[in-house]
Amino acid sequence: MSFSHANIAVEFRHLSKSYGDFSALKNIDLKIAAGEVVVVCGPSGSGKSTLIRTINRLESYDQGDILVAGQSTRSLRGRDLQQLRTGIGFVFQQFNLYAHLTARDNITIALVQVLGLSKRAAKERADALLEKVGLPDKGDHFPAQLSGGQQQRVAIARTLAMQPSIILFDEPTSALDPEMIGEVLNVIRQLAHTGITMVVVTHEMGFARELADRIVFMDQGEVLEVASPEQFFSQAQHPRAQRFLQQILPSHSGATS
Ligand code: ADP
Numbered sequence: 001m002s003f004s005h006a007n008i009a010v011e012f013r014h015l016s017k018s019y020g021d022f023s024a025l026k027n028i029d030l031k032i033a034a035g036e037v038v039v040v041c042g043p044s045g046s047g048k049s050t051l052i053r054t055i056n057r058l059e060s061y062d063q064g065d066i067l068v069a070g071q072s073t074r075s076l077r078g079r080d081l082q083q084l085r086t087g088i089g090f091v092f093q094q095f096n097l098y099a100h101l102t103a104r105d106n107i108t109i110a111l112v113q114v115l116g117l118s119k120r121a122a123k124e125r126a127d128a129l130l131e132k133v134g135l136p137d138k139g140d141h142f143p144a145q146l147s148g149g150q151q152q153r154v155a156i157a158r159t160l161a162m163q164p165s166i167i168l169f170d171e172p173t174s175a176l177d178p179e180m181i182g183e184v185l186n187v188i189r190q191l192a193h194t195g196i197t198m199v200v201v202t203h204e205m206g207f208a209r210e211l212a213d214r215i216v217f218m219d220q221g222e223v224l225e226v227a228s229p230e231q232f233f234s235q236a237q238h239p240r241a242q243r244f245l246q247q248i249l250p251s252h253s254g255a256t257s
Pocket of ligand 1: 019043046047048049050
């Protein structure tokens with residue numbers, strides 16, 4: 001992976017963040033190339049979610065900087081911050097669909113209100129995306145009428161509708177029953193290496209191994225290792241990463257194969 005300035009989608013520079021006295025991110029330096037698929041893994045509480053939430057400023061940061069497409073996000077406010085967020089999709093663990101809106105309207109609302117599309121154009125885009133995520137007949141269903149896996153696929157369709165250049169996935173399958181994990185991973189798999197930069201926090205190690213260009217391993221707010229999947233899974237360098245893999249792999253091996 002080469003890193004000429006032009007093809008860096010996200011760059012963390014000496015990024016640190018605290019919650020009160022607690023140091024959640026410690027001096028993170030990391031570059032993510034445009035179109036790259038990066039999987040962030042590590043023990044619970046290691047700062048993975050906080051890390052990706054700083055990219056679109058769902059979380060603020062204290063020190064250092066994040067550059068998105070070469071632009072510092074540090075002092076973005078108001079309309080500029082809104083614009084940053086419009087270009088960066090976020091897929092939440094708990095889907096975060098509007099319960100009072102149908103699947104289709106969950107997708108069209110921002111298209112109309114934020115992007116200014118006509119209702120008709122928004123509906124066309126929504127229906128095409130519902131088809132893409134395998135839910136062509138669910139447009140009129142409300143979230144409560146859909147399974148968790150279906151809701152997450154609607155949430156991904158909603159994210160794609162905004163045509164983001166970057167999508168952040170925060171444990172997108174961890175709230176799902178096991179039999180629904182595969183259908184959501186399949187949708188994510190389709191998106192990988194299509195030009196969208198993807199940063200995925202996940203415990204699905206089979207998926208990570210298959211799809212990631214690089215694995216970022218975190219513990220206690222630090223990035224301890226960045227490696228190709230081959231290297232990470234066969235010869236992780238950091239003892240903490242080795243321990244993590246020993247703990248996680250017996251129960252996860254083959255989970256997505
Ligand atoms: P991970 O995604 O790796 O499980 P998180 O990024 O969610 O970890 O959290 C990292 C650490 O920061 C955890 O110890 C968590 O308890 C703490 N933390 C997260 N959000 C907050 C918050 N809003 N206030 C205080 N501590 C927080």
